[in-house]
Structures are given as C-alpha cells and as structure tokens.
Amino acid sequence: KAGVTQTPRYLIKTRGQQVTLSCSPISGHRSVSWYQQTPGQGLQFLFEYFSETQRNKGNFPGRFSGRQFSNSRSEMNVSTLELGDSALYLCASSRTSPGNTEAFFGQGTRLTVV
C-alpha cells in the first residue's frame, strides 16, 4: 500500500513569508501528527489531528497552524517565517494514535528560510 506522502520535498523561503506543507496519510489512517526536526532539538511535536480535529498540541507559537480534511489529508502552515524555522518537517500517520498503533512517517519537507 502507498506510504505517507509529503509535498513538497524541499522549499526555500525568505523571512516574513508564509508556507504551507501537505501530508497525505496512509489510506484508513485517521491520525496525522506533525513534527519539526533539527539537529540540536531532535523531533519536536507540533500537533496531532484526528478526524479533522486537533487533538494534541506542542509548545510552538501561534504562527504554526494546521488542519485536517475529511479525507484525512493534512496541511500545516507557518506564517511570518523566521530563520529558526529552517528544519525538516515530518508528518506521521497512525490508524488511531501514534502511541497506540504504529506511526508511519513520510520523508519530510526540508524547509530553508533565508
């Protein structure tokens, strides 16, 4: 079966711009989680969506937002980009929740803010 698909794979943006990243989960999975990964901070949890509702949220500023559609596809948006937002953004899909059933990750979107 198809895995988790993230688009785009690479992005370069300038400070102050906004960006939208997309994640298509595995068919039948209702939970989508988003993470920011940087060398110094590791995997940091952004938020999780389940059946179109945000179920959990990490400690990121309000510039980071997301949503989930009825087909479970999810998007995350970062507004007013800062240099420190440069990172690999990963999404993971799970059948029910990432701590309950296996989380499958996409290959990530590498965002560079210049």
Add this chain to the structure above:
Amino acid sequence: QKEVEQDPGPLSVPEGAIVSLNCTYSNSAFQYFMWYRQYSRKGPELLMYTYSSGNKEDGRFTAQVDKSSKYISLFIRDSQPSDSATYLCAMSFSNAGNNRKLIWGLGTSLAVNP
C-alpha cells in the same frame, strides 16, 4: 529536565560489534516504549515496540525495559554497516484510551564501520 533523555552520540563501532543504545525517562506513567530507526534523508520507521517491562527480541535486535530504573535499551547484535542510522526512543502513557501522544528522545547517531 527533559522527560526523555538520550545521548545523541555519535557512536562509532566496528562491524560485528554488539551495540547498546539507551534512554532514561522521568515519568513512571510511561507504559509503551518504542525504538525508531531513521536513515539519512528519510523519515523514522518503527523498529521495536514493547509494553511495560521485560525484553523483546526480533532477529539481531533486542529491546529491554527496566521500569524500576526508568531505563530502556536497544541492543544490536552482529552490527552491520546497514545499521548505520539514527536511533530514536519514544514512549507514551497508557491512560488516554486511543489518544496517546509520543514523547521522543533526541536520537543517537550510530555508525558501523566495515
């Protein structure tokens, strides 16, 4: 203090060595423990999943959980160059039904040299 502590390494071993990777945690409520492997430029993939204390073996990989010490380990026997990757531990609580958020370690970078 972080909830989950993991030495980022890097760890470099010769081919065939036994590798020991470890995480400590502070919250005794964690019940589910996972090890993910992440190759360069890829998303993490689930390697081992254990519930509560004890050992679990899968081929060359053994996961151990010591809840009394709040310590988990992943052992790799007869390590191969293909095991070179970053290994992340993750854990979750058991009291949230189908809503279980994962708490992640920083990841340990492992290089197995031929």
